[in-house]
Amino acid sequence: MIDFRPVLNIIGFLLCVLAAAMLLPMAVDFRDVNPEWRVFAVSAGLTLFFGLLLMLGTRTGPRRRTIRQTYLAASLGWLVPGLFAALPLIHGPLQMSFTDAAFEAISGLTSTGATVIHGLDALPRGLLLWRVLLNWLGGLGVLAMGLAVLPELAVGGMQMFRLEVPGPAERTTSRTNRIATVVGGAYVSLTILLALTLWVAGMTGFEALAHAMSTISTGGFSTSDASIGHFDNRAVDLLITLGMIVGGLPFLLFFHLARGNVRSFLRDHQLRWYFALLALGTAGVSAWLVGSRGLAPLDALRHGAFTVVSVMTGTGFFTLEYGNWGGMPAAILFFLAFVGGCAGSTTGGIKVFRFQFLFADALVQMRRLRRPHAVLIATFNRRPIPEEVLGSVMGFLFVYALSFAMLAMALAFLGVDFITAITGAASSLANLGPGLGREIGPGGSYAALPEAAKWLLSGGMVFGRVELFTVLVLFVPAFWRQ
Numbered sequence: 001m002i003d004f005r006p007v008l009n010i011i012g013f014l015l016c017v018l019a020a021a022m023l024l025p026m027a028v029d030f031r032d033v034n035p036e037w038r039v040f041a042v043s044a045g046l047t048l049f050f051g052l053l054l055m056l057g058t059r060t061g062p063r064r065r066t067i068r069q070t071y072l073a074a075s076l077g078w079l080v081p082g083l084f085a086a087l088p089l090i091h092g093p094l095q096m097s098f099t100d101a102a103f104e105a106i107s108g109l110t111s112t113g114a115t116v117i118h119g120l121d122a123l124p125r126g127l128l129l130w131r132v133l134l135n136w137l138g139g140l141g142v143l144a145m146g147l148a149v150l151p152e153l154a155v156g157g158m159q160m161f162r163l164e165v166p167g168p169a170e171r172t173t174s175r176t177n178r179i180a181t182v183v184g185g186a187y188v189s190l191t192i193l194l195a196l197t198l199w200v201a202g203m204t205g206f207e208a209l210a211h212a213m214s215t216i217s218t219g220g221f222s223t224s225d226a227s228i229g230h231f232d233n234r235a236v237d238l239l240i241t242l243g244m245i246v247g248g249l250p251f252l253l254f255f256h257l258a259r260g261n262v263r264s265f266l267r268d269h270q271l272r273w274y275f276a277l278l279a280l281g282t283a284g285v286s287a288w289l290v291g292s293r294g295l296a297p298l299d300a301l302r303h304g305a306f307t308v309v310s311v312m313t314g315t316g317f318f319t320l321e322y323g324n325w326g327g328m329p330a331a332i333l334f335f336l337a338f339v340g341g342c343a344g345s346t347t348g349g350i351k352v353f354r355f356q357f358l359f360a361d362a363l364v365q366m367r368r369l370r371r372p373h374a375v376l377i378a379t380f381n382r383r384p385i386p387e388e389v390l391g392s393v394m395g396f397l398f399v400y401a402l403s404f405a406m407l408a409m410a411l412a413f414l415g416v417d418f419i420t421a422i423t424g425a426a427s428s429l430a431n432l433g434p435g436l437g438r439e440i441g442p443g444g445s446y447a448a449l450p451e452a453a454k455w456l457l458s459g460g461m462v463f464g465r466v467e468l469f470t471v472l473v474l475f476v477p478a479f480w481r482q
Contacts, residue, residue: 002480005058006065007072012054014081019048021133022088029126036092036124043087050084067153068479074149074470078141078462082106085134092127103446103454108134110465111142111346113220113316113433114440114457116447120225125206128223132210135219136191139346142217142465143183143251146344148176155467156396157354157389160380161252161343179255186254191216194243201235215243218346220316220433225443229319234302237319241306248274248313248341269381270342273352281308281336285329292327312336314348316433316442323434323441330436334423337430348431348464350400357385357393399468404429407460414453424449428460 026040065073085108086101096104100116107114108131120128150158195212199205207223214221224230228240249271256264265271286304289295295303303320310317311333322333340349360378367376378385404425411421423435424446434442439449446454463471473479 002066002068002072004069004072006069007076008054009058010073011076011080012051012056012058014077015047015051015084016055017137018081018084019044019051021137022047022130024133025088025126025130028129029124032125034124034126036088036126039088039092040126040130043084043091046087047084070149070153071470071473071479074145074153074466075462075474078109078465079106082109082458082462085109088127088130093124094127097451099451099454100447103458104131105134106458106461107433108132108219108221109138109141110431110461111135111138111217111219111314111348112428112431112461112465113214113314114427114461115221115433115445116454118225118445118447120223121230128210129206131221132213132219132223135217135221136213138219139217139247140184140187142346143187143344145466147179147183147252150467150470153470154392155469157357157393158343158467159392160353160383160385160389179252182255182258183251186251186258187216190243190246194239197239198236201239202233203231203236211240212243215240215315215317216247216346218244218247218313218315218341218348220310220314222317227318227442228306229321237302237306240317241309244309244313244315244317245278247315248309248345248347250342250344251346252344267381270353270356273356274342277336277339277352278305278309278312281312281332284332288325288327288329307333308336311432312339312347312349313341313345314430314432318434318442321442323436323438323444334426334436337426337432340430348429350397350430353380354393354397356380357390358397360385361390396468399472400429403460403463403468407456410456411453414450414456416449416453420449424453424457425460428457429464431461431464 022040022044026037026044029037029040082105083102085105086098089096089101089104090098094117096116103114103116113135151161191212194215195209198208198212203211210223211228222228228237250268253265253268282301282305285308286300289300289304290297306317306319307322314337322329338350339355340351341347343351343353357378357380360380364376364378368374378390407428408421408425411424412418416424417437419437420435420439423437424440427433427435427440434440434444438444440446446457
């Protein structure tokens with residue numbers, strides 16, 4: 001029998017953090033003399049009550065969590081807080097249904113950025129802040145998953161990124177704490193730095209902070225229906241493009257840079273692929289904007305780079321509504337949405353390193369055709385890739401493709417049109433947000449979709465965020481046996 005107390009204790013802690021976060025939009029609305037502050041106060045009180053109830057009712061002595069408890073905590077740790085985060089949306093001025101509120105909250109916490117809300121420009125500042133706070137807190141959760149949980153669970157080849165902490169247990173704990181401090185500090189510092197530069201570039205202080213939080217977290221929630229296109233500011237576009245690129249970097253590199261290890265940054269092959277894919281995608285989309293839309297080369301580069309970076313990192317911001325582009329740029333963006341950023345970043349998607357593993361293995365297979373008796377081993381960052389890791393990546397990609405197909409077919413079965421079903425499923429699993437077409441494309445929303453479709457897409461967001469197997473293993477009967 002699984003001991004659920006450590007799992008419930010973690011969920012209780014997350015609910016307490018969520019309740020504390022609700023105090024910030026409450027304070028903003030109170031200052032703006034907006035009655036919405038009472039909704040946040042009551043929601044914070046309810047969330048804190050259940051959080052403390054779970055924490056105090058499940059206290060246990062110091063005990064190492066089992067692998068099964070880790071799987072449960074990793075899955076429920078996204079779902080349960082997402083449901084409580086929906087409270088201010090249900091009882092606030094929007095009076096959203098439970099389905100819509102849960103969809104919006106889960107989208108925010110998983111840093112997806114899909115929305116069912118129209119009229120963002122007229123919303124109270126507290127609600128706008130709450131949405132981007134969910135993005136920002138979700139980004140922190142993604143970093144914790146990518147640096148500590150997924151490598152230990154050996155999900156989809158992530159075991160190649162286990163933190164190397166040799167030595168006795170106290171030294172291991174000390175180094176892990178240092179890594180967490182540096183990575184968390186980098187996350188906060190980058191948010192503040194980006195907010196200051198956006199403020200200098202022309203945004204108001206509130207807009208700058210809100211967009212900095214949703215940029216570094218690659219969440220994509222904005223304060224306007226027109227997203228970044230609302231500002232029509234070259235400096236803002238450039239700064240947010242750079243911020244999204246940073247959000248797609250492996251945050252463990254900031255720990256190495258803090259220790260003066262610049263070589264780890266320069267020698268990381270994953271970064272080379274990451275920047276190469278961004279550059280190639282930008283070149284293709286920019287050339288199409290010049291040739292087909294008649295944009296000036298510099299404007300085409302500005303919008304092309306912004307769009308490619310936004311889609312590949314799963315942020316979902318836009319300056320031009322690319323939902324009806326079609327042809328070559330649509331194909332480029334559709335592929336890059338699946339790629340995502342680097343391992344240990346705030347992005348979604350399959351991740352760059354898995355494509356590198358497959359490419360390295362394909363090269364080895366081709367060389368074996370010429371030299372059948374040679375001993376050839378695929379490598380990554382000058383390290384051999386074990387066969388079990390390659391098998392894990394292949395299994396992950398198969399399940400990812402199968403999940404995408406099943407989700408798209410389920411949406412189509414509910415009456416959703418082909419483009420919306422295909423791109424909605426892709427966007428959900430890749431934690432991107434906008435899809436293609438008029439309905440869910442940039443500038444649109446998921447509000448008109450059937451309620452069942454919204455629940456399927458919400459499940460897809462969580463499924464993609466925890467990298468598939470973390471949820472799938474819960475449906476294996478052997479998981480629940482002693």
